[in-house]
Structure formats: C-alpha cells, structure tokens
Amino acid sequence: MPRPRSLTQTRLASAALAVLDRDGLAGLSMRAVAQELGMSTMGLYRYVDDREELERLVVEHVLSAVDTEPPGPGTSWREQIEVMARRLRDAVGAHPAVVPLTITHRHRSLAGLRWSETVLAILTGAGIEGERRVIALRGLLSYVIGAIQLEHLGALSGPGTVAIAELPPEEFPYMSETARHARKVGADREFLGGLAMLLDGLGGPGA
Amino acid sequence: MPRPRSLTQTRLASAALAVLDRDGLAGLSMRAVAQELGMSTMGLYRYVDDREELERLVVEHVLSAVDTEPPGPGTSWREQIEVMARRLRDAVGAHPAVVPLTITHRHRSLAGLRWSETVLAILTGAGIEGERRVIALRGLLSYVIGAIQLEHLGALSGPGTVAIAELPPEEFPYMSETARHARKVGADREFLGGLAMLLDGLGGPGA
DNA sequence: TCTGTAAGCGTACGGCATACGCCTACCAGT
DNA sequence: ACTGGTAGGCGTATGCCGTACGCTTACAGA
Numbered sequence: 001m002p003r004p005r006s007l008t009q010t011r012l013a014s015a016a017l018a019v020l021d022r023d024g025l026a027g028l029s030m031r032a033v034a035q036e037l038g039m040s041t042m043g044l045y046r047y048v049d050d051r052e053e054l055e056r057l058v059v060e061h062v063l064s065a066v067d068t069e070p071p072g073p074g075t076s077w078r079e080q081i082e083v084m085a086r087r088l089r090d091a092v093g094a095h096p097a098v099v100p101l102t103i104t105h106r107h108r109s110l111a112g113l114r115w116s117e118t119v120l121a122i123l124t125g126a127g128i129e130g131e132r133r134v135i136a137l138r139g140l141l142s143y144v145i146g147a148i149q150l151e152h153l154g155a156l157s158g159p160g161t162v163a164i165a166e167l168p169p170e171e172f173p174y175m176s177e178t179a180r181h182a183r184k185v186g187a188d189r190e191f192l193g194g195l196a197m198l199l200d201g202l203g204g205p206g207a
Numbered sequence: 208m209p210r211p212r213s214l215t216q217t218r219l220a221s222a223a224l225a226v227l228d229r230d231g232l233a234g235l236s237m238r239a240v241a242q243e244l245g246m247s248t249m250g251l252y253r254y255v256d257d258r259e260e261l262e263r264l265v266v267e268h269v270l271s272a273v274d275t276e277p278p279g280p281g282t283s284w285r286e287q288i289e290v291m292a293r294r295l296r297d298a299v300g301a302h303p304a305v306v307p308l309t310i311t312h313r314h315r316s317l318a319g320l321r322w323s324e325t326v327l328a329i330l331t332g333a334g335i336e337g338e339r340r341v342i343a344l345r346g347l348l349s350y351v352i353g354a355i356q357l358e359h360l361g362a363l364s365g366p367g368t369v370a371i372a373e374l375p376p377e378e379f380p381y382m383s384e385t386a387r388h389a390r391k392v393g394a395d396r397e398f399l400g401g402l403a404m405l406l407d408g409l410g411g412p413g414a
Numbered sequence: 415t416c417t418g419t420a421a422g423c424g425t426a427c428g429g430c431a432t433a434c435g436c437c438t439a440c441c442a443g444t
Numbered sequence: 445a446c447t448g449g450t451a452g453g454c455g456t457a458t459g460c461c462g463t464a465c466g467c468t469t470a471c472a473g474a
Contacts, residue, residue: 002450003440030431042432043453051431100307103356113374113382120381132400134389138357139401143346146353149310150345167320174327175320182341193339194346201407209419210471237462249463250422258462 005047007037012047013061016054020097028097030054056105062098063111066091068118077126078199084119085144085195096152103145116141128202136202143198147191212253214244219254220268223261227304235304237261263312269305270318273298275325284333285406291326292351292402303359310352323348335409343409350405354398 015036020028030051034041048054071083092102106112116137123133164172165179185193222243227235237258241248255261278290299309313319323344330340371379372386392400 001441003438003452005452029429031429040454042434042455045432046452100310103307103360107360113371113379117379117382120385124381131388131392134385134392135397135400136404137385138354138397139350139404142353142357142401143350143405144353145356146349146351147345149352150349153310153314164320172320172324174331175324178327178341178344181338185338185341190342190345193342194349197343197346197408198350198405199408200411201404201409204407204411208472210421210469212421236460238460247423249424249465252463253421 007047009047009057010061012037012044012054013057016058017061017095017098020058021095025097025100028055055101056108058098059101059105060109060111062091062095062102063106063109063115065094066111066115068111068114070118070121077122078203080122081119081140081199082192082195084115084122085140086192088115088144089148089191092148093152099149099152103149106145126203139198139202143194147194151187151191213246214254216254216264217268219244219251219261220264223265224268224302224305227265228302232304232307235262262308263315265305266308266312267316267318269298269302269309270313270316270322272301273318273322275318275321277325277328284329285410287329288326288347288406289399289402291322291329292347292398295322295351296355296398299355300359306356306359310356313352333410346405346409350401354401358394358398 012033016028016033019032019036023032030044031041033054034044037044044054048057066087068084071080073080075083092099119140120133120137123136128136164175165183167175167179169176219240223235223240226239226243230239237251238248240261241251244251251261255264273294275291278287280287282290299306326347327340327344330343335343371382372390374382374386376383
C-alpha cells in the first residue's frame with residue numbers, strides 16, 4: 001500500500017560489512033553505515049531495532065557464506081570435518097574485523113546452526129552418538145572459534161611472535177625457544193595441526 | 208618530592224573489576240571506575256594513558272590470579288595440563304564480564320605468557336618438542352579460549368540449549384536430538400571432555 | 415617558611431546510540 | 445484523476461562516552 005522498502009537485509013548487511021572491512025570494528029557506527037548507504041542515520045532504524053541487530057545481520061551475512069552442504073560422502077568422516085572447519089575459518093577469516101562480533105552473535109545465527117547440524121551429521125556417520133557427540137561438537141566449535149581468534153587477535157605466530165622471541169630467555173626459556181620454531185609454522189599448518197590433534201583424539205580411545 | 212601517588216595499579220584494577228562484576232562490560236567506563244575509587248574522572252589519567260590500558264590492567268589482574276607453578280611432578284603430564292587448563296578457566300570464569308577483554312589483551316599479559324611457559328615445560332617433559340610443541344600449545348590455547356567463551360557467551364548447554372531444542376526438528380534433526388543430550392552434560396564435563404579429546408590426540412599417533 | 419613538582423579536578427569537545435515528531439512518497443479506493 | 449492513509453525516511457535533541465587542556469592544591473625538600 002504505502003511506499004515500498006528501499007533496502008533489503010542483505011544490502012544493509014553488505015554495507016555494514018564494507019564499513020567493517022574498510023574501517024575496522026571501531027569504525028562501525030550507525031552513522032557510518034547510514035552514510036555508506038546514502039541515507040540518514042535514523043533511516044536505518046526502520047530496518048533494525050538497534051545496533052545489536054545490525055551486528056547480528058552482519059554476522060548472519062558472513063556465516064551464510066559458508067557452504068553447509070555435507071562434503072562429498074566419498075571421503076572419510078575425518079576429512080569431511082576438516083573441510084567443514086576450513087570453510088568456517090575461511091569465511092570468518094575473510095573479514096577479520098567481524099571476528100569479535102561472530103563470537104557474540106554466533107549462537108543466534110541460523111547459518112551457524114546449520115554448520116553445527118552438518119557437523120553433527122558427519123559425527124553420527126562416524127558412529128559417534130549421545131553425550132560423546134555433544135562433547136565432540138562443542139570441542140570442535142571451541143577449537144575453531146579459539147583458533148580463529150588467536151589468528152586474528154595477536155597470534156603466537158605473526159608479529160606477536162617477534163615480541164615473544166625478545167622475552168628475557170632466563171625467565172621464559174621455553175617461550176623463547178618455541179617462538180623461534182613458531183616463525184616457521186604457517187597459520188594454515190598451525191590450524192590444521194591442532195585440528196588433527198583433536199580428530200586423532202576423537203577417533204581414538206573413546207570410540 | 209611532591210605529593211605521593213595515592214593509587215596502586217592493583218587497587219585500580221580491583222576497582223575496575225568490581226565495576227565489571229557489578230555492571231558488566233557495558234558498565235565499564237572511565238567515569239564509573241573513577242567513581243568507584245572516589246576520585247574524579249580525569250584523575251585516572253594520571254595512572255593510565257587511556258581506556259585500553261585500564262583494560263590491560265584488569266586482564267593482567269585477573270590472569271595473575273592463576274597459579275602458574277607447575278603442578279606436582281608426581282602426576283602425569285596429562286593431568287598436569289588438565290590442572291593448568293582448569294586453573295585458567297576457573298580464574299577467567301570467575302569474572303565472566305572480562306572474557307571479551309581477556310581475548311583482546313591476553314597476548315600482552317605477562318601472567319598469560321607465564322601460563323604458556325609452564326605448559327610448554329610440561330609438554331617438553333612429555334617428550335613433545337619442536338614444531339609439534341608449537342602446534343600443541345596453540346591448540347590447547349585455542350581450545351581453552353574458545354571453550355571459555357562458548358561457556359559464557361551463549362553455550363550449547365545452558366539457556367541456549369532450550370532455544371535450540373525448539374528448532375524445527377525437520378530441518379535440524381541432529382541439533383534437536385543433541386540438545387536433549389546436552390542438557391544432561393554439565394559445563395565442567397563438557398570442558399574436560401573436549402580437553403580429553405585433545406590430549407588423547409596429543410599423546411596418540413604423532414608421539 | 416618557602417618553592418617546585420606532580421596529583422588531582424573542572425570544563426569542554428566531538429562522537430556515539432537512539433527517542434521522538436515531522437514531512438513526504440507512494441498505493442488503494444474512489 | 446483525485447485523495448486519504450500508511451509507512452519510509454529525516455532532523456533535532458538528549459545523555460552517554462573518551463579524553464585534551466589548563467588550573468588548583470597537597471606535599472617534600474630546602
């Protein structure tokens with residue numbers, strides 16, 4: 001009947017994401033997003049209740065980019081979980097500034113739940129059931145979330161490593177030595193290596 | 208010579224922590240901390256450069272409460288790492304509002320580095336060396352960090368579980384079923400269970 | 415007792431989220 | 445073609461926030 005809406009949720013989320021990618025988390029404000037869209041600040045409030053909902057939209061937008069189709073059933077369950085973990089890490093890692101938001105809003109995201117659903121299906125296919133499956137899912141999620149953050153908020157590798165390598169070796173002998181090794185371990189191998197540990201344990205003793 | 212300082216860093220950090228515990232992260236402001244200390248807002252700036260440094264102090268305060276002495280060498284390396292993980296989780300979990308800050312500032316914290324140092328020592332004692340040790344430390348850290356956040360920012364167990372249990376079962380069959388199991392798995396068992404997976408993998412195939 | 419230094423305070427500014435009320439573009443029914 | 449009502453979009457104002465800057469004041473050494 002009256003004037004039609006001029007914005008889709010996707011367009012809104014994309015604009016906010018553009019601001020995030022350009023100016024970082026600190027640069028994300030209702031004003032900035034409105035400007036990005038060429039509309040007034042208060043106009044945004046026709047589409048979201050408050051800033052938090054805008055953040056939720058961005059997270060949903062980013063997470064909905066991860067493919068949650070079960071990976072080719074020709075491969076082992078282990079490889080399938082690795083694929084799922086990489087997909088999540090890649091999608092979030094493509095927009096480092098949203099990492100903190102992802103943590104806060106993940107549990108209300110449909111796309112996030114779909115990811116979990118697929119992982120649960122894979123685990124079930126591997127014969128993991130009941131409480132053990134609960135713990136496995138949660139363990140995987142914890143690891144992936146933690147790893148993404150470590151990678152993007154002061155990692156053991158990267159520039160942080162340099163600082164660590166300069167610690168007083170008498171007080172931090174292991175850290176100093178480890179930092180030297182760490183420089184040679186790329187982020188990808190670190191991520192997959194830790195994941196492999198987890199999967200070794202998952203497939204091992206208990207099952 | 209002139210007027211002596213009236214505040215210690217510890218006292219400042221405690222005041223900020225009190226505000227955090229009482230009013231949450233959103234309630235933490237320079238004004239609020241100043242009021243907590245009975246001084247003017249700008250007086251704080253004699254002790255910290257900016258808000259970020261205040262946050263750093265709080266994180267350091269919280270992390271310095273974790274005992275980083277190596278646990279009794281009578282026990283297995285596995286038990287020792289479990290003890291270290293629990294200590295970190297307990298210290299941070301005692302102040303849920305600082306969880307987000309911990310992530311942001313962890314890598315600049317002496318206490319955090321000491322924790323890593325001790326864990327590295329334990330790993331070394333278990334015969335884990337070189338790049339494998341880098342990956343093990345990072346994997347453990349990722350898991351613990353992720354698990355703490357999952358626990359305090361919308362966990363799979365807790366109130367989130369109820370919402371998940373109400374998902375449309377036709378679209379989320381595994382999630383619905385898992386949520387029912389999840390309600391029976393306490394946070395502690397979840398944490399230790401996931402950690403056990405990781406440790407199984409760490410002690411398994413590779414070593 | 416006097417004086418220099420640093421502690422602590424008050425004011426002010428710009429930016430933030432957002433409540434509220436107005437104007438206006440649009441579509442439906444006539 | 446005209447008009448009425450609805451909802452989109454905007455401007456203004458309020459009360460937070462962090463913090464720059466300059467003043468006042470308590471203290472320790474002389």
